[in-house]
């Protein structure tokens with residue numbers, strides 16, 4: 001690094017010293033009154049690879065200017081071997097050219113739990129993000145893709161619907177990707193959504209890409225990779241992204257934090273069959289579609305539709321511009337599906353024009369960041385040697401009533417802090 005000549009010697013030592021410490025990656029606070037040329041010093045440090053952020057204080061008017069830099073990418077890129085660099089370049093080039101094999105390989109990379117591969121995945125993601133931002137600018141600031149969450153209980157008709165709906169979209173010139181989030185595969189090893197026999201025709205369509213759920217990891221891990229897979233699909237030119245979940249667990253709530261619109265598919269069945277559906281999920285829906293509205297099922301489908309129309313009226317409105325709608329569809333006869341797509345586009349348009357879509361996406365970014373922090377911090381806490389060795393005993397004492405949960409938590413936190 002070049003140190004400007006006008007800086008005095010102490011500053012050179014100071015700067016050189018800092019750049020050798022591990023702290024250089026975190027933060028520096030500069031105060032112009034403390035030393036001459038701090039602005040230059042700050043600028044030099046900001047260009048140093050690996051610095052996460054620096055803060056430059058201007059005391060004259062009390063204004064604090066924050067300069068945030070994400071140079072982690074540079075740091076990773078510098079450390080890549082030729083082979084790794086070639087892999088990232090190959091995946092990036094193939095992905096943005098729309099090659100499905102490269103998209104698939106890129107998603108496998110973000111799903112990897114191997115630490116080096118995770119780093120490579122982040123380098124690739126940064127490149128794709130930069131590409132997406134460019135494309136968005138060319139698109140006059142409009143989002144590249146319509147992100148839609150789709151959920152429903154097992155047997156609601158999700159795969160039959162996606163097959164029909166997906167073919168309709170590709171025939172109209174759209175590129176569709178279907179990503180599955182299936183928490184059952186995390187806990188039991190089995191997968192409700194992952195089997196390849198679903199959506200056979202759509203999976204042969206060159207303008208559709210179907211990705212089964214990752215088969216390992218916590219729900220948090222699965223949602224993280226789904227979030228990243230969405231970005232990769234957008235880089236690959238997919239303009240409609242369906243994120244599918246089984247409407248029985250927590251995954252729907254996670255999915256609502258990564259999509260623009262959340263759709264609930266419900267079969268024309270009575271209350272008992274729908275008990276598994278959590279009330280909260282209905283509240284999250286922007287559109288409820290009653291499936292299988294054909295033949296003998298038209299009558300019960302109408303009844304369920306009326307029930308949900310009344311139920312939704314009682315719910316608190318989540319958007320200033322959109323009221324959730326209840327429609328009836330049949331993937332067998334095709335009825336209602338074009339109208340459903342029209343409703344979806346109407347939703348996207350009003351949300352875009354009102355600015356709610358941009359606000360929602362911004363909020364989601366923040367939620368996503370904090371979810372990741374929360375997950376990592378808890379993991380760090382649990383595996384910390386001083387904590388790990390005390391957990392079994394303290395848990396036992398809490399269970400037997402010998403210790404209050406609050407005290408046990410305090411003791412563990414104390415152990416964590418003392419040896420940190």
Ligand SMILES: Nc1nc2c(ncn2[C@@H]2O[C@H](COP(=O)(O)OP(=O)(O)OP(=O)(O)O)[C@@H](O)[C@H]2O)c(=O)[nH]1
Pocket residue numbers: 152153154155156157158159160161192193246291292293294297329330331332333
């Ligand atoms: N009558 C009628 N039956 C349908 C329709 N759509 C799906 N079905 C039937 O409903 C059953 C379940 O459909 P799927 O599409 O497999 O449902 P799913 O929600 O994907 O189910 P999981 O894969 O278990 O989550 C199948 O027997 C389908 O033939 C429809 O529009 N009309």
